[in-house]
Amino acid sequence: MVVYAGQGDARRSMDLMWGHRGQDSRTAPGPKPALSVEAIVHAAIGVADDDGMGGLSMRAVGQRLGRTAMALYTYVPTKGDLVDLMYDRVLGELPTHYDVGFGWRGTVTSWAEDRLEFHLRHPWTLQVSQARPVLGPNEFAALETVAEILHRTDLGPRQLRGILGVVLHFVRGQAQTIAEAREAAMATGVSDEEWWYARSPLLAEVAPDFARRFPMAVRMEEEKPGPGEGEVYMESAISESFAVGLEVILDGIDATIAKAGRG
Amino acid sequence: MVVYAGQGDARRSMDLMWGHRGQDSRTAPGPKPALSVEAIVHAAIGVADDDGMGGLSMRAVGQRLGRTAMALYTYVPTKGDLVDLMYDRVLGELPTHYDVGFGWRGTVTSWAEDRLEFHLRHPWTLQVSQARPVLGPNEFAALETVAEILHRTDLGPRQLRGILGVVLHFVRGQAQTIAEAREAAMATGVSDEEWWYARSPLLAEVAPDFARRFPMAVRMEEEKPGPGEGEVYMESAISESFAVGLEVILDGIDATIAKAGRG
DNA sequence: AGAGTCTCTTTATGGTGTAAAGTGATGCCT
């Protein structure tokens, strides 16, 4: 379930996103609006946080506000626009300033951890398409923040864009793996361990020559960590791979800086 | 639209995936089956390639075979299982062997390019959840292939898993950005340029102090490449960022090897 | 008082996956 940006009136979308309330026509006839875009976005975020993007329906949001689904269309042109507003709203939770006193490595690490936690707090954000960015104030603020951190490396915009892509895709991918595992567990009522223990013997049965056919794959599974404090089994492996992967990326940035300095 | 693995009977799913046709009971009463799992999977891949994951419905697949949607349920337990089978089927298109004569850097680059093209050929594969892997033969073969390439770096399984995560998430993320842009263009009939040129002036209008508020974001946009031969405007920027990002990752792997050698 | 305008509801349309029941063809057994 990937959601696309508002395909309707570009002006209306932009006005909504940047909080342009339109004319101050407070003496308009008709009943006073009991709802507001703010309230709807807030309720919708609640629904999405609780039930995921799959549970986000206009009916569900309306119900949370004691209204019908159609009532929302007075405030918001389409569901797509609503999702855009939700996305930019929660992006506001991200820190916009980092203490760079400890160098860019530590700062990037902090940023990546914050961003990972953010996506896990609002897993549905991983389903918002990145192709046509939402163009909201908090989206730009988030971009500004990470750009500022990376700027300390003194690299040019070309390198910066490449590095940003690596870091962002890595964090999103890692978050997606964890989030999907959690959602699958919720939806099916089967934990990762149960799921795996149901399939593992079947795999051995159906592919008895597994170890011979896929020796590297078997090797890859070696030395996996056990679950840490309060951690789910599979997530401990992911958090290890997050730390290792981030270290690799940071080393890559270091090498890029060194090359740029020489060049 | 993220699709989860078959939540039904694990044994049936596995048998389907590994081609266990069950008993040879060819003298069963009733009409001969005119369809087959193979044919259904093939037709479904055709639908998904043409119309994306959003266009993949049991009705659409049935229609392509001159049947109703329900006819498919004779062969396949749920839509989720069908998607798993589709996924493992197309994974078979990936090369399973690479000439490592030119060193692991070139090999990883070739692999990444092949994988990117694969995802762009079948964009719906990006919507298949990675949390609970499909556990099909081609999935393992694909894992085996990349594991074998990375094995040349002489790193341990811990590092290998981290690096694999970085590379895979990067390629998938990059592919997703391109694929979503294409799908959005198809779905809305508005090209990326048209979309941007409709919003760019509105952004200036709605946020007149943009350059002051987001100086780094502006800087980040500098020195963007124009479209190359037969390339779409936005995709040229992405393919540049793919090359740069991959280089950063390869440098990071190099540094990791160097550290492991010292340690 | 009447008209116009607004919020919100009701109803309807065409889509989804799939459960349940029905149809008709086929091959085995008596």
Added chain:
DNA sequence: AGGCATCACTTTACACCATAAAGAGACTCT
């Protein structure tokens, strides 16, 4: 040969989805 169990496949039905269109009622202006 007749009966019947078994199969592939269709029909119908249900509970959802986004949203278009029209209606109900409240409010402020003239």
